Amino acid sequence: xxxxxxxxxxxxxxxxxxxxxxxxxxxxxxxxxxxxxxxxxxxxxxxxxxxxxxxxxxxxxxxxxxxxxxxxxxxxxxxxxxxxxxxxxxxxxxxxxxxxxxxxxxxxxxxxxxxxxxxxxxxxxxxxxxxxxxxxxxxxxxxxxxxxxxxxxxxxxxxxxxxxxxxxxxxxxxxxxxxxxxxxxxxxxxxxxxxxxxxxxxxxxxxxxxxxxxxxxxxxxxxxxxxxxxxxxxxxxxxxxxxxxxxxxxxxxxxxxxxxxxxxxxxxxxxxxxxxxxxxxxxxxxxxxxxxxxxxxxxxxxxxxxxxxxxxxxxxxxxxxxxxxxx
Amino acid sequence: xxxxxxxxxxxxxxxxxxxxxxxxxxxxxxxxxxxxxxxxxxxxxxxxxxxxxxxxxxxxxxxxxxxxxxxxxxxxxxxxxxxxxxxxxxxxxxxxxxxxxxxxxxxxxxxxxxxxxxxxxxxxxxxxxxxxxxxxxxxxxxxxxxxxxxxxxxxxxxxxxxxxxxxxxxxxxxxxxxxxxxxxxxxxxxxxxxxxxxxxxxxxxxxxxxxxxxxxxxxxxxxxxxxxxxxxxxxxxxxxxxxxxxxxxxxxxxxxxxxxxxxxxxxxxxxxxxxxxxxxxxxxxxxxxx
Numbered sequence: 001x002x003x004x005x006x007x008x009x010x011x012x013x014x015x016x017x018x019x020x021x022x023x024x025x026x027x028x029x030x031x032x033x034x035x036x037x038x039x040x041x042x043x044x045x046x047x048x049x050x051x052x053x054x055x056x057x058x059x060x061x062x063x064x065x066x067x068x069x070x071x072x073x074x075x076x077x078x079x080x081x082x083x084x085x086x087x088x089x090x091x092x093x094x095x096x097x098x099x100x101x102x103x104x105x106x107x108x109x110x111x112x113x114x115x116x117x118x119x120x121x122x123x124x125x126x127x128x129x130x131x132x133x134x135x136x137x138x139x140x141x142x143x144x145x146x147x148x149x150x151x152x153x154x155x156x157x158x159x160x161x162x163x164x165x166x167x168x169x170x171x172x173x174x175x176x177x178x179x180x181x182x183x184x185x186x187x188x189x190x191x192x193x194x195x196x197x198x199x200x201x202x203x204x205x206x207x208x209x210x211x212x213x214x215x216x217x218x219x220x221x222x223x224x225x226x227x228x229x230x231x232x233x234x235x236x237x238x239x240x241x242x243x244x245x246x247x248x249x250x251x252x253x254x255x256x257x258x259x260x261x262x263x264x265x266x267x268x269x270x271x272x273x274x275x276x277x278x279x280x281x282x283x284x285x286x287x288x289x290x291x292x293x294x295x296x297x298x299x300x301x302x303x304x305x306x307x308x309x310x311x312x313x314x315x316x317x318x319x320x321x322x323x324x325x326x327x
Numbered sequence: 328x329x330x331x332x333x334x335x336x337x338x339x340x341x342x343x344x345x346x347x348x349x350x351x352x353x354x355x356x357x358x359x360x361x362x363x364x365x366x367x368x369x370x371x372x373x374x375x376x377x378x379x380x381x382x383x384x385x386x387x388x389x390x391x392x393x394x395x396x397x398x399x400x401x402x403x404x405x406x407x408x409x410x411x412x413x414x415x416x417x418x419x420x421x422x423x424x425x426x427x428x429x430x431x432x433x434x435x436x437x438x439x440x441x442x443x444x445x446x447x448x449x450x451x452x453x454x455x456x457x458x459x460x461x462x463x464x465x466x467x468x469x470x471x472x473x474x475x476x477x478x479x480x481x482x483x484x485x486x487x488x489x490x491x492x493x494x495x496x497x498x499x500x501x502x503x504x505x506x507x508x509x510x511x512x513x514x515x516x517x518x519x520x521x522x523x524x525x526x527x528x529x530x531x532x533x534x535x536x537x538x539x540x541x542x543x544x545x546x547x548x549x550x551x552x553x554x555x556x557x558x559x560x561x562x563x564x565x566x567x568x569x570x571x572x573x574x575x576x577x578x579x580x581x582x583x584x585x586x587x588x589x590x591x592x593x594x595x596x597x598x599x600x601x602x603x604x605x606x607x608x609x610x611x612x613x614x615x616x617x
């Protein structure tokens with residue numbers, strides 16, 4: 001995990017524990033998340049929604065502490081909630097209200113005076129692409145439009161940070177693209193910090209700079225998504241034809257090669273980096289075995305690889321701990 | 328012909344603007360929620376079909392008052408609608424009104440899953456309940472108190488000497504305010520409590536109305552059961568909202584034959600206790616968090 005300056009943190013937790021009876025939903029969660037667009041990943045039941053609820057002060061932890069924007073999520077909950085927004089996963093809109101009325105009402109609930117609330121509602125609905133439709137009843141809206149209204153109410157009071165829980169749920173591919181564009185804009189152009197909870201890797205990869213992976217109630221990864229490439233990274237290699245002789249030659253040169261990962265074709269490999277010797281060995285092996293070298297670049301670890309690795313490893317440990325707790 | 332720049336309008340930048348205005352406190356949030364809840368319960372900014380029943384109930388309460396004032400204007404000596412009669416007549420209407428608005432206040436928010444949205448705002452759980460109590464109380468006051476005050480004003484202003492009549496009627500005004508306010512918060516808190524347990528408005532409406540009917544049947548049964556024990560029988564009124572309200576009104580206006588034969592303070596105490604219990608249960612219920 002990258003080093004972070006304490007006052008640059010958006011979320012900090014220490015030993016956070018949440019139990020529902022015998023089920024441990026969060027198990028000693030320690031986090032130090034920088035001010036960025038943060039993706040909260042994990043399979044169903046990993047503890048994502050529980051963590052969001054605690055960070056919003058909607059749920060009390062059984063142990064540990066949680067701070068958001070430098071404020072204690074439990075003790076300073078009211079003040080904190082003036083500075084954050086929340087877009088829940090579930091369908092949470094009154095059918096018999098117009099989008100403009102409801103969003104203005106939610107602005108007032110955050111302390112914005114009445115006249116300013118109506119103005120803010122109109123502005124924000126325009127920003128999320130619901131200008132003409134804002135005086136229509138919500139019950140006539142498509143799923144995509146309802147998601148936009150939910151997003152609008154989450155940012156209408158101009159929060160510093162907005163929690164988005166599965167914002168692309170139920171959207172068709174086009175709607176999903178538009179929603180991700182909006183979220184990206186909220187962060188990059190409007191300067192609002194985003195915490196995006198999702199089980200869709202693409203969504204997180206698209207808009208987030210930092211990722212936290214939860215599994216079995218534990219943090220199994222917490223790191224920046226885009227690590228600057230350097231000359232110590234392993235090498236991603238592809239050769240045409242049968243790679244067998246090429247790999248054998250690399251082995252003879254004492255270099256380890258492994259398949260490049262689940263999203264690559266079977267003739268792509270990652271070769272362990274050993275300074276410039278690796279580059280020379282790959283060149284020599286390709287020349288000696290007459291294997292046309294089609295790709296040679298620093299290997300990047302995809303989010304999918306990170307997720308599969310960390311959730312796989314974390315799941316074994318977490319399940320063991322859960323059983324241990326039950327015993 | 329030349330066109331001056333800006334003659335046909337200007338192009339505005341509608342880019343996102345950060346909000347740097349004031350952020351008001353809890354009181355504003357409570358009042359905003361109460362106002363929004365009242366407007367939705369009355370069907371404002373909603374289809375006309377939602378507005379029908381509240382408007383019919385308002386008409387049903389107002390028409391007798393207007394008729395009484397009209398009769399008073401033409402036949403000053405004829406008293407068409409005394410205050411105890413008025414409160415006795417409107418109990419059913421106020422009960423139906425509460426059965427209509429209380430589920431709209433509480434059950435709708437559960438049904439539409441708005442609670443996580445509200446509780447993710449600065450408003451606390453207690454403030455949420457307080458806002459709903461305020462909204463229900465104010466709306467019910469418009470049924471239980473406002474028409475009675477209009478009737479009192481009409482009686483006074485149409486008297487031969489209006490100033491003297493109004494001054495002499497200040498005692499009645501006080502009794503009207505006490506009766507109207509107690510009825511509003513008593514029935515309102517019962518309706519809200521029932522509605523807070525379900526997200527289905529139709530269920531809440533049914534349970535409230537059924538509760539009023541069954542409580543009356545239970546009170547009658549208790550009266551029959553305790554016929555040999557007058558001390559116990561007198562308190563059977565506390566089971567039934569209609570008998571409790573009748574007792575309050577009877578004792579307030581000195582009509583001893585209306586309601587149970589208990590002191591005024593007893594009726595007030597029963598109503599205050601019911602309001603307090605309903606509020607306590609609601610506050611505890613909404614404080615629950617996982």
